Amino acid sequence: MTHEEIQQLAALDAIGAATADEAAELRRHLATCADCRRAADELNEAAALLALGVDPVAPPAHVKQSVLRNVGRASARPVLQWRLSAAAAIFLVLWLWTTAQMRSARDEIARLKSDRDKLSATIAAMSGSRVIQLAGQEAAPRASANVFLDPSQRRAFVFFHGLPPNAQDKSYQLWIIRADQVKPQSAGVFNVDAGGNASLVVQNLPVDTMIKALAVTLEPRGGVPAPTGQKYLVGS
Amino acid sequence: MDLVSARLSKHPLCDAALAGNTLAFGAAYDEYAPLLYGLLLRVLRDAGDAQEILQETFLTAWTDARKFDASRGSELAWLISMARSRGIDRLRARQRRGQREQEAGREISKVTSDVDDPVAFREIRAAVRSALQELPDAQRSALEMAYFDGLSQSEIAARLGEPLGTIKTRMNLAMKKLRERLGAFRMR
Numbered sequence: 001m002t003h004e005e006i007q008q009l010a011a012l013d014a015i016g017a018a019t020a021d022e023a024a025e026l027r028r029h030l031a032t033c034a035d036c037r038r039a040a041d042e043l044n045e046a047a048a049l050l051a052l053g054v055d056p057v058a059p060p061a062h063v064k065q066s067v068l069r070n071v072g073r074a075s076a077r078p079v080l081q082w083r084l085s086a087a088a089a090i091f092l093v094l095w096l097w098t099t100a101q102m103r104s105a106r107d108e109i110a111r112l113k114s115d116r117d118k119l120s121a122t123i124a125a126m127s128g129s130r131v132i133q134l135a136g137q138e139a140a141p142r143a144s145a146n147v148f149l150d151p152s153q154r155r156a157f158v159f160f161h162g163l164p165p166n167a168q169d170k171s172y173q174l175w176i177i178r179a180d181q182v183k184p185q186s187a188g189v190f191n192v193d194a195g196g197n198a199s200l201v202v203q204n205l206p207v208d209t210m211i212k213a214l215a216v217t218l219e220p221r222g223g224v225p226a227p228t229g230q231k232y233l234v235g236s
Numbered sequence: 237m238d239l240v241s242a243r244l245s246k247h248p249l250c251d252a253a254l255a256g257n258t259l260a261f262g263a264a265y266d267e268y269a270p271l272l273y274g275l276l277l278r279v280l281r282d283a284g285d286a287q288e289i290l291q292e293t294f295l296t297a298w299t300d301a302r303k304f305d306a307s308r309g310s311e312l313a314w315l316i317s318m319a320r321s322r323g324i325d326r327l328r329a330r331q332r333r334g335q336r337e338q339e340a341g342r343e344i345s346k347v348t349s350d351v352d353d354p355v356a357f358r359e360i361r362a363a364v365r366s367a368l369q370e371l372p373d374a375q376r377s378a379l380e381m382a383y384f385d386g387l388s389q390s391e392i393a394a395r396l397g398e399p400l401g402t403i404k405t406r407m408n409l410a411m412k413k414l415r416e417r418l419g420a421f422r423m424r
Contacts, residue, residue, distance in 0.1 A: 011411035012404065016324060017382040017389050041308045043411055046418040048313035050383050051320065052361040053368055054278045056270035056351040063273075063287050064265055070291075071298040072258050 001029065003036055010040040014047035118157065118199055134214055134235030140164055143196070145233050147214055149205065156187075156202040163196045163232060166218060172198070172232065173223045177213040178206055184215065189223035212236060243356035247311035253301035265294060268312070270351040272319045278384055279323040289326055293319040312357075324386035360418075367417040375410040378403055 001009075009026045012018040018026065030037045130151075136143035143162040150156060158174065166172055171191060175184035185206075192198040205211075213236035217229040249268065252260035272293060276286035297304075297315060304314050353361070368376055381387045381395070389407075393400045 008404075008408050011408050011415075012382075012389070014411060015379060015382040015407065016321070016386060017392075017407055019389065039415075042415050044317065045309045045313045046411065046414040047383065048309070048316040048320075049360055049364055049418045050368075050379070050414070051275040051316045052271065052357065052364045054274045054384075056353055056357075057274040057277055058270045058351050059273040059287060059290055063291055064262065064269065067265060067291050067294045068258055068262050070295055071253070071261060 001025065003033070006030075006033070006036050007039045007043075010036065010043050014040070014043040015050075115199070118201075130208060132211075132214060132235050134216065134233040136162065137231045137234055139218070139230045140232045143233055145216065145235070147235070149208060149211070151205070151208045154203070154205045154207075156205050158200040158202060160190070160192060160198040160200070160216070160233070161196065163192045163198070163216075165194060165196060166191055169221050170218050171221050171223055172216050173219045173227065173229075174200060174202070175215045175217065175227055176202075176206065176211055177215065177236075178210050179212045180210055184227055186223060186225070187214070189219075240356045240359050243354065244310040244312060244360075245306070247304060247306055249297055249311055249315070250301040250304045253298045261298065267354050267357075268315055269294075270353065271312075271357060272315060275316065276319055276323045279320065279386070280327055285326055285330075286323075289319060289322045292322060320383075327386055363417060367414055371410050371413060375406045375413075378406045379410045379414075382407060 006026060006029045009018055009022050010030075013023055013026055026040070030040055130149045132147040132149065134145035134147065140163055143160070143164075145158055145160045148157045160172070163172065171189045173189050174187040176187045177184050187202045187205075188200050190198045190200050213234065215227070215231055215235075216233035217227045217231055219227070219229045249261065249264035252258075252264055269290065273286060273290050276289050277283065280286050280289070293315065296318060304311060371379070378392055378396070381392045382389075387395070389400055389403055393403045396403070
């Protein structure tokens with residue numbers, strides 16, 4: 001086919017009147033011929049402008065509203081919205097994390113203050129006091145406790161370390177075994193923190209010489225009148 | 237560069253779409269929509285169908301703006317070809333469904349055109365109309381049957397009772413004339 005004949009096909013194609021075979025023939029030629037491609041572009045442009053031969057008519061306003069609503073939804077915004085919600089999610093996570101950190105820091109400070117107060121009371125009381133060390137038993141070989149006796153005030157400060165955390169329905173119970181009594185006397189009930197530590201102040205302590213030994217058992221929550229559970233700490 | 241070629245070398249709709257700027261897209265819509273809607277009413281003779289295709293055309297322009305190639309033609313022509321071919325497809329689908337035109341004779345009630353057409357478009361419109369008027373009736377009607385009614389060469393030949401070769405020749409002569417008058421609008 002000559003270029004002239006190809007451009008005749010291009011003219012028919014521009015107004016949608018070429019047959020399928022003619023259109024295929026045209027595409028094959030245009031793929032390799034820049035001159036005919038330019039001619040075809042001009043013919044397409046001219047054919048398109050035929051539409052201006054028709055009177056323009058303003059479409060109803062709802063068409064524009066619908067177009068804009070759809071393009072707004074279809075493109076840039078989802079990306080923006082996605083970014084915003086991702087940013088919001090990251091912010092929320094960071095905020096929650098920071099808040100949790102601050103709460104845990106506050107708890108830590110409160111705990112340290114309370115420890116400090118107990119410690120200074122202990123140090124004040126220690127002058128002329130006797131210390132009994134309790135050793136871990138089979139149930140908790142690594143556990144230990146220091147009992148600082150303050151006979152002048154008939155009290156004792158006890159610090160426990162390395163005990164296994166007690167279950168919700170259990171409590172540790174400290175017992176005093178007196179020289180003058182067979183039955184152990186309860187000196188208090190306590191729970192340990194996650195690190196296995198606890199402290200206890202025992203009031204109305206028997207006279208120093210009457211204390212033969214101390215022991216800690218694990219009992220039902222709230223304690224029992226006489227020891228029933230396994231021994232965790234013993235010392236004398 | 238005159239007013240028309242200056243306008244035709246711009247592509248505000250695609251620019252707006254690529255920038256994701258709905259406000260600018262809306263402004264470009266206002267320029268093009270009456271022209272495309274007029275065309276679709278002429279092709280489809282049904283306001284509902286015309287509005288649907290109009291909307292589809294603009295949505296496609298938004299998503300396919302990247303495919304527009306300014307070196308091959310104007311944005312105006314790109315939009316028109318898109319609207320026209322979709323309109324013709326809808327027309328054929330309707331005809332296949334057997335609603336064959338009693339509607340063909342039905343004229344859209346003439347909407348008096350108080351459309352605020354951009355000046356450049358008015359100039360092109362004047363050039364198109366004078367070019368069409370200069371064509372012999374037989375050439376013009378063959379052209380219009382193909383372009384607006386989507387008829388094939390053989391359908392036109394059958395409808396006019398003329399040999400196929402004659403129809404091809406008429407359409408070729410008509411397009412040659414239009415190309416001389418309109419095809420190089422942008423390059424002037």
